[in-house]
Amino acid sequence: MSFFQKGSLTEDKKPELGVKLAEKRELRLCSGRTERRAVRQGARLFGGLRRSPWTAALLAEAAAIAPPSIPHSTGGTRERGSPSPPAPQQPQPVRPAPPRAMAKEGVEKAEETEQMIEKEAGKEPAEGGGGGGSHRLGDAQEMRAVVLAGFGGLNKLRVTRKAMPEPQDGELKIRVKACGLNFIDLMVRQGNIDTPPKTPLVPGFECSGIVEALGDSVKGFEIGDRVMAFVNYSAWAEVVCTPVEFVYKIPEDMSFSEAAAFPMNFVTAYMMLFEVANLREGMSVLIHSAGGGVGQAVAQLCSTVPNVTVFGTASTFKHEAIKDSVTHLFDRNADYVQEVKRISAEGVDIVLDCLCGDNTGKGLSLLKPLGTYILYGSSNMVTGETKSFFSFAKSWWQVEKVNPIKLYEENKVIAGFSLLNLLFKQGRAGLIRGVVDKLIALYNQKKIKPVVDSLWALEEVKEAMQRIHDRGNIGKLILDVEKTPTPLMANDSTETSEAGEEEEDHEGDSENKERMPFIQ
Structure with a gap:
């Protein structure tokens, strides 16, 4: 029927x-x-x-x-008693509009x-991204922000407009000028971390800007102060609110892009070298990813201690740019263990490993007696645009299985370091503030300076992430909130809807295409 x-x-x-x-x-x-x-x-x-x-x-x-002759869209009815409509005319052919x-x-x-x-329904219709400044829709102010709709590839990122946050008790409201992009942000995007948060969310853990408002009980800051801050997510936006214990004033001659490159990299490097490994005069250090943000911070901090030898691994195309910051530089794909032992037969005092996988065993084999191996990342587990169980299993299998008795016999120390856990889960904000004060003093003495690789607009976040994914950066990548995006780059990162919506477009799905392998 x-x-x-x-x-x-x-x-x-x-x-x-x-x-x-x-x-x-x-x-x-x-x-x-x-x-x-x-x-x-x-x-x-x-x-x-x-x-x-x-x-x-x-x-x-x-x-x-x-x-x-009956129009498809007629919805009215003829009143009773009204005259009948005229006889239908022969329809004229209509040329269809272009597709x-x-x-x-x-x-x-x-x-x-x-x-x-x-x-x-009482919701605010979303607007497209692009351009700086706040906008007002009805009585609510809104801002631009990068939103991760769900864990996966680059197609999960969009720039949308969201309601502007207001500071709670003990918080500062910061008008963001620049945000730092770290490798941990790639792992968050993939959901490749322990206890991943719920999506949609605004990524980012560090930023710099100007204090715009103070919550109740906030002391030590005034509206208009230039600051840098740690944020427990939500840093990649025009406005953030964060507790006062995670906010630090910046020197007058430090730019906002330098300030956004400062907290994660230099605090991580300082804590590992001086708080965990107890770096002293005459020691030697091996740092992987020597061309990255943390690698360059480690190299600069080592130069503040007399007679410290720095061994570094990096891709060969970076060697010319970073050769002056590292004593001995090796290709990460070469047998760096033999190269190090050829120079220092006993090995090194400190190994800083952000790679994990088979580099764990190599690092332990290079430790001198009383040496310290510190794991602070696991980038070898990330081989594609999305989370890969195979890469995770391979990296886990390659990790050296440590026998505690062997550590006791060889007088070696193994440690781990996670700055974000130390701040947001383990309540060591006071310790970190003391470290930041020491680092700012070193900056004022012209002994350290953040290395900024490049600046990107919020709408260019996909391209920025791809650059750090491919290990093309030397130093830190920065999202400049006020930067005008390149039109071609902004096309796929700006969306008129709230980014929590699932994409229908699967052309960019990373499961359907291969990415270039990591280079270091």
């Missing part, structure tokens, strides 16, 4: 109902929000909307019943409908 043969509707209402249902079905199917997505997916377009096989059959059946124009019209209609629904 046909759809139009069911029920008790009058014959003159059946075609009209069928057409309305078909149009409603079409509108629901057009959930994509841009003409680019609709055209790229090769959708067949009807009035700007994608036509499914079900709807196509329904429209064909409606057309067979309805006279050609792209039809797609644009259909998408605009779908967006208008959804915004009306959101407004009726």
